[in-house]
Amino acid sequence: MTITRFAPSPTGYIHVGNLRTALMNFLIARKAGGTFILRIDDTDPVRSKEEYVDALKEDLDWLGLHWDRVERQSERLDRYHDAADRLREMGRFYEAFETPTELDLKRKKQLNMGRPPVYDRAALALDDAARDKLRAERGPGVWRFKLDQQRIEWDDGVLGDIIIDAASVSDPVLIRGDGQVLYTLASVVDDTEMGVTHVVRGSDHVTNTATQIQIIEALGGSVPQFAHHSLLTGPQGESLSKRLGTLSLRDLRAQGVEPAALLSLMARLGSADPVELRTDMDALIEGFDISRFGAAPTKFDVADLFPLTAHYLQGLDYATVKPRIAALGVPDDLAPQFWAVTRDNITTLGDLDAWWAMFRDGAEPVIEDEDAEFIAEAMTLLPEGKLDETSWSAWTTAVKEETGRKGKALFMPLRKALTGQAHGPEMAQVLPLLQVIRARG
Structure with missing residues (x-):
């Protein structure tokens, strides 16, 4: 059976x-x-926080990455110490007492001599009396695994x-x-005791994998x-290491990124396959x-998530977004129409707030000086009575005949005067909804 794992540190x-x-x-x-x-991976009792454990579970749930079971390393410390004892018995584990300063000096000396900065195994030459003396002076040392100094080879699933x-x-140091x-x-x-068969992780772990x-x-x-x-990397190839704190999943969620968009991008980014929106996990x-x-290093641009999010939202039916629209205060009888009008003009669901505010409260008209007289005249030609989806065409035809304006010079000033924006939903749909909501207000 294939067994994999995700082992985050809750820090x-x-x-x-x-x-x-x-x-x-x-x-x-x-x-x-x-x-x-x-x-x-909560073996560090100082940095590990329960709030981060809860948060990462919440984030994975949000994405639909449901695990089969949870293991906590803090509950398995006895297993690690048993393994350490076994390594000591076979002569593969030894105690070393160098301070960080001493190790740094050794590394610099080796580099100056053109040698790789590898620990020189000086601790192996210590006898029991020397170890006891250092332990008394410095406290317990670190425990290092003694590598067999030979070639380590494996067929990597990505690197070959x-x-x-x-x-x-x-x-x-273990x-x-x-x-x-x-x-x-x-x-x-x-990995050994849980029968893990496949391990996927970042390329910065390659040397660690060898050991x-x-x-x-x-x-x-x-061996898995x-x-x-x-x-x-960032979109220009820059390191993301300093920015990852601002690219947390909860930050992306707060910005309105949808799970399907995030999964679709991350499941293909860096591969030979194109990034395409997938709304079905099975696919x-x-x-x-x-x-x-x-x-090769893979460029990640957070901006790529928003077109995918918009594409995902455009495919949603009203029933799926009904609770979100209801929370805005949109009347139930108008909510389906409101969604139909706005769905193709939002990037995230958060954009619905501004559209509802425009319909409910009215937008600040944007009227250029040269259009003021035109708008005033056009408003006198607005059809009376109940407006429907034919009213926009009828109105603009009448305005065109009366003023001689056509094309963008006709449509754009009218849109900006009514919605305060140069772009948005089809005005044929906006006009009747605008009338109903304003009348109720």
């Missing part, structure tokens, strides 16, 4: 970068009829054949001096199929293929 709100990872793992699991695990020489990588288990160990133990493969093998686990998707799942994605 902030999830953003589009997190979503890309979550969505790919979700789609792979669903396409194979497998299991999608939501795994909360990957080969990393472990001799060029520092032995990873447990901090304060006893906190780090992601690299916790993830390996969880995890050796840890998995040391613990007797099966890894795939590393490209990292997102999104069926069309997903991780091998279609490229390794």
Whole structure:
């Protein structure tokens, strides 16, 4: 069975970068009829907040990315310490006591000598007495996994054949001096014990994957199929790392972005397939293929979400938006007509507020000086009685005959005088609705 997981740290709100990872793992699991695990990486008791756990569940629910079960790493600490004990017994785990300053000096020295800045394994030369002395002076050290200094190879689902020489990588720290288990160990133990078969994550994890493969093998686990998707950049190729805090899913939701628009973009962005609006999750799942994605940095522009959102809204029937329109105070008998008039002229549902305000309260007329006399004369020609969808044509025909104006010079001043805007719904639909609402007001 295919088993995937999304393992966010609850230290902030999830953003589009997190979503890309979550969505790919979700789609792979669903396409194979497998299991999608939501795994909360909350081993850091200081930075992890329950409010962020609740928020990320809410965000995933909003998108329809429903998980099959939830696991919390804070409830599995005993499993990580058991694994650590096993690594110690096999001679693959050792305690090191260098301070950050000492490590930095070592790295600089190696770089100056033209060597890769790899930890020199000085701690392996310490005897028990030396370790006891350092522990007494500095407190507990960090625990590093001793890599086999050989080539690590795997067939990556996006990047293809990957080969990393472990001799060029520092032995990873798996447990901090304060006893906190780090992601690299916790993830390996969880993936192994939960039977995870596929892991999709960002390309910044490639080196980390190499070390995890050796840890998995040391613990007797099966290595999942890894795939590393490209990292997102801004529309000009700039780094998104500093902007991701402003691209949280809840910020996008607050801006009116619809789930279908966000999923449609993120499920294809960076692939060889075109981005097309998909309103059906099954269609999104069926069309997903991780091998279609490229390794090059992928440009993301939040502006691309709004045309997709508008397209999605244009396809909604009145029943779907009825509660939203009712909340505006639109009378029930006029609400279907209001939606029919405005649906093709909104980008987000939030735009309905301004349209209802225009119909209900009237817009500030926009009349150019050279059009003032024309508008005054046109208003005297407005048909009397109840207006319908033929009234606009009848009125503009009469105005054209009386004033000689035609085309844009005829229609635009009338639209701006009635709605205060140069663009909007068909005036044939606006005019009768405007009359009814104004009459009631």
